[in-house]
Structure formats: C-alpha cells, structure tokens
Amino acid sequence: MNEQTRHLPLIEVRELTVRLCSGHVVVDRVSFEINRGECLSLVGESGCGKTLCALSLLKAVPREVGQISAASIRLEGRELTVLSDKKMRPVRGGCISMIFQDPTAAVNPLFTVGSQIVETIRAHMRVSRKEAAERARSALVDAGLTETRRIFGSYPHQLSVGQCQRATIALALATEPLLLIADEPTTALDVTVQRQILDLLKRLRSKRRMALLLITHNLSVVAQLADRVLIMYAGHIVESAPAGKIFTAAAHPYTRALLDCLPSVEIRREEPHTIPGSVPQPGGWPSGCRFLPRCEFTEPGCENEQFLAPVEQDSSHTARCRLAGILFGKAHTGQGV
Ligand SMILES: Nc1ncnc2c1ncn2[C@@H]1O[C@H](COP(=O)(O)OP(=O)(O)O)[C@@H](O)[C@H]1O
Ligand SMILES: [Mg+2]
Numbered sequence: 001m002n003e004q005t006r007h008l009p010l011i012e013v014r015e016l017t018v019r020l021c022s023g024h025v026v027v028d029r030v031s032f033e034i035n036r037g038e039c040l041s042l043v044g045e046s047g048c049g050k051t052l053c054a055l056s057l058l059k060a061v062p063r064e065v066g067q068i069s070a071a072s073i074r075l076e077g078r079e080l081t082v083l084s085d086k087k088m089r090p091v092r093g094g095c096i097s098m099i100f101q102d103p104t105a106a107v108n109p110l111f112t113v114g115s116q117i118v119e120t121i122r123a124h125m126r127v128s129r130k131e132a133a134e135r136a137r138s139a140l141v142d143a144g145l146t147e148t149r150r151i152f153g154s155y156p157h158q159l160s161v162g163q164c165q166r167a168t169i170a171l172a173l174a175t176e177p178l179l180l181i182a183d184e185p186t187t188a189l190d191v192t193v194q195r196q197i198l199d200l201l202k203r204l205r206s207k208r209r210m211a212l213l214l215i216t217h218n219l220s221v222v223a224q225l226a227d228r229v230l231i232m233y234a235g236h237i238v239e240s241a242p243a244g245k246i247f248t249a250a251a252h253p254y255t256r257a258l259l260d261c262l263p264s265v266e267i268r269r270e271e272p273h274t275i276p277g278s279v280p281q282p283g284g285w286p287s288g289c290r291f292l293p294r295c296e297f298t299e300p301g302c303e304n305e306q307f308l309a310p311v312e313q314d315s316s317h318t319a320r321c322r323l324a325g326i327l328f329g330k331a332h333t334g335q336g337v
Contacts, residue, residue: 005076009033010178010211011057011096015071018052018061024282026066027053028235034179039205039212041226041243043219043258047279048232050215054181057213058092059083076178094124097172101184103165107156113140113167114152117174124175135174142207143170144200162193166200173204180204181213186221198224219258223247228316231255234280234290240310241317251311251319251327253295289321297323 011034018027027049034040042050055061056068059080073080075095080088100106108116117136121127127135133152140148143166156164165185172180182201186194202225205212214225222229222243229246231239231254239252250256257275277294286292288303301307302322311324321327 008074008077010036010038010076012072012074013057013070014073016053016056016073017069018049018056018066019069020066020282021064022283026235026282027056027068030232030235030237032230032237032240034211034213036178037205037209037211039214039225039227041214041216041222041229042232043216043222043229044232045217045258045275045279047281049235050232051183053232054098054183054213054215057179057181058096058098059085059088060092090124093120093172093177094175095177096179096181097175097177098181098183099165099168099172099185101187103161103168103188104156106168106171107164109156112153112155113159113170117171120171121174136170139170139174140167142173142204143167144196145170162189162196165189165193165197169197169200169204173208176208177210179211179213181215183215184217185214187216187218201225219246219262231258234285235282236290236320238291238321239319241313241319245317249313249317251313251317251324252291252321253297253323253327254291255319256327257294257296297321297327299323 013033014031016027016030017025019025030053032040042053044050052061057073059068061068070081075091080091107113114133114136117139118129118132121132121135122129137148137152140151145151145163145166151159151163151167159167185201186197189197198221201212214221216222226243229241229243230237231252233254239250239255246255247259250259261273261275275294280286280290286303288305289295289308292298292302307322308320310318310320312318
C-alpha cells in the first residue's frame with residue numbers, strides 16, 4: 001500500500017455481469033466495494049449468483065461456464081479487467097485467496113499438506129525452501145491446527161474434514177492475502193466445527209488485518225462476523241447495509257424473508273423454516289422485481305422494471321424495492337411488518 005492507494009477501497013467492483021454460455025445472465029450489473037480489513041458478507045439462497053460473483057473478482061470463471069464483463073474491477077486502484085491471465089497469476093492466491101465449501105476439492109490428494117503450502121508460497125513469494133517451510137508451519141498454527149509436524153507431512157485423506165478445512169485456510173493465508181474470499185466455508189461441516197471455523201476466521205481477521213468476503217446462505221453466520229452485508233437475489237444486489245441494520249431495519253422483503261428463516265427463541269417450529277417457492281432459474285426471471293412471485297408485500301406496479309432502481313435510506317443503506325421507503329425504519333418483528 002502506498003500513499004496514493006491508502007484512501008481507496010481495497011477492491012471496487014462496478015457493473016459486474018456474468019453471462020453463461022447459454023446466453024443467460026446470472027450476475028447482473030453488480031457494484032460493491034470492500035475496504036481494507038473489512039468483513040463484507042454476500043448472502044442469498046443457492047443459485048443467486050454468489051459464487052460466480054466471487055470467482056469474477058479473480059477472473060476465474062471458467063471459459064466453458066461463462067463470460068464476465070465489468071465497467072471496472074479495481075484492486076488498490078489497479079484495474080484488473082485489462083490484465084492478461086499471466087498478470088492475474090500473482091493476484092490469484094497471492095493478493096486474493098479463496099476457500100470453498102468442500103475443503104477436499106481445494107487440496108491435491110497426491111501431495112502432502114506441507115508440500116502444497118510450500119509450493120504455493122514459492123509461487124507467490126521470493127523465499128528459500130527453508131523459509132517457505134517455516135511460513136507454512138506458522139500458517140498451520142495460525143489456522144488453529146495442533147500437531148503441525150504430523151499435519152505438515154500428511155496427505156489430505158489422512159485428515160478429518162475440519163482439519164482439512166483448517167489446512168485449506170492455512171494454504172489461503174500462507175501468501176498473506178489482502179482479501180480472503182470464504183465461499184460457504186462452514187456449510188459442509190458439523191455444527192461444532194462450524195463454530196470453531198467461524199471463530200478462527202474472526203481471530204485471523206483481526207490478527208492479520210485482512211479483508212474477508214464471507215459468502216453464505218445463512219444470516220446467523222453473518223451476525224457473528226460481518227461489518228457490512230450485501231443481499232443477493234437472482235443476480236441482483238437487492239439490499240446493502242451495515243450488518244446491524246440488516247437485523248434491525250431490513251427494508252427488502254427478501255431480506256425480511258431470510259430473517260424469518262432464522263431459528264427463533266419465541267417461535268417454536270417443528271421444521272426449519274424456508275421461504276416458499278424457489279429462486280428462479282437463469283432465463284426464467286420475471287420482469288420487474290425478480291422476487292415478486294415469492295413476495296408477501298406486492299403491489300400493482302412491482303412487475304414494472306422502472307421501479308427497480310435502488311432506494312436509498314442513507315448512503316450506507318439501499319434496497320432495490322419500491323416499497324423500501326415504507327419498510328425502512330420499520331422494525332422487523334419476524335412476522336411481517
Ligand atoms: N458451471 C456451471 N454451469 C452452468 N451453470 C452454472 C454453473 N455454475 C453456476 N451456474 C448457474 O449460475 C447461477 C448462479 O450460480 P452460483 O454463482 O453458483 O450461485 P450461488 O453461489 O449463489 O449458489 C445458478 O443458476 C447456476 O445454476
Ligand atoms: Mg455458491
């Protein structure tokens with residue numbers, strides 16, 4: 001970081017669109033920024049476009065899946081959209097690292113954990129093999145692993161899923177990234193390990209002062225970690241707000257519906273609550289508001305594209321709903337407005 005980039009967001013995305021090879025748009029003109037050291041959470045049900053949005057920051061959407069276009073994607077002010085694949089290499093896994101839901105997919109089964117971390121470090125940093133091994137061990141310790149000597153020499157299949165997710169976190173941290181993207185990092189883990197991994201991410205963030213883009217379909221994960229939240233539905237960011245406001249003053253009916261799915265102490269439920277209906281398939285989006293078929297607050301006119309512009313409560317809180325003006329500031333009771 002130098003004087004000129006200090007005041008800029010760490011990453012700034014403008015009008016990002018991902019179009020699948022089928023021609024369908026799945027991420028639709030999305031804009032956001034992440035500040036240094038900040039935890040931004042991207043939330044939405046499965047199929048909303050979260051993973052493709054994250055992969056786009058690394059320009060890592062496979063060609064056979066689709067194509068990205070963006071007015072700009074800037075990392076510390078540097079435009080990434082114009083960079084060649086070769087010039088993107090130090091960014092991927094260097095400045096920006098990513099961990100996934102399935103930790104076993106992120107590691108190579110044929111190499112030991114230690115050798116994979118050492119190779120990653122040597123691909124991104126000019127250090128001797130000995131120093132890389134030291135850094136790898138310290139990343140394993142930072143990822144909360146004990147018996148690091150054994151784990152260093154283990155193959156992925158010799159680890160538990162929880163250990164394996166910690167090892168992928170060590171792998172992601174070893175290059176000292178400015179931004180860690182965690183895509184549903186706890187979804188595949190049982191509840192106890194989930195809590196441990198979230199605690200770990202929380203600790204690492206303050207220790208390493210790195211930014212975190214935390215992707216999840218679960219708002220209770222957000223409550224534990226996020227500074228700011230983007231709610232995504234069918235390719236759009238439908239609400240953007242500081243985390244506190246998402247829980248106390250959510251303005252988009254989709255955000256409110258997600259909040260209704262959280263387990264509540266007052267309302268005992270037999271089954272976990274889900275939003276009725278499902279996320280529309282790419283190509284099957286309704287005109288106007290995409291949440292309209294599932295929304296409990298509809299009014300004539302919601303099917304009209306012209307009412308889709310984000311409504312601003314203040315500079316930190318916007319919602320893409322024509323009723324947002326009414327819903328802003330109305331406390332969410334968990335049972336409608
Ligand atoms: N490899 C792929 N091939 C075809 N369609 C895909 C592929 N990956 C994602 N999609 C489609 O793009 C949309 C967004 O996917 P994704 O970004 O994975 O959503 P999320 O992470 O929110 O679950 C989904 O409708 C999904 O079916
Ligand atoms: Mg995903």
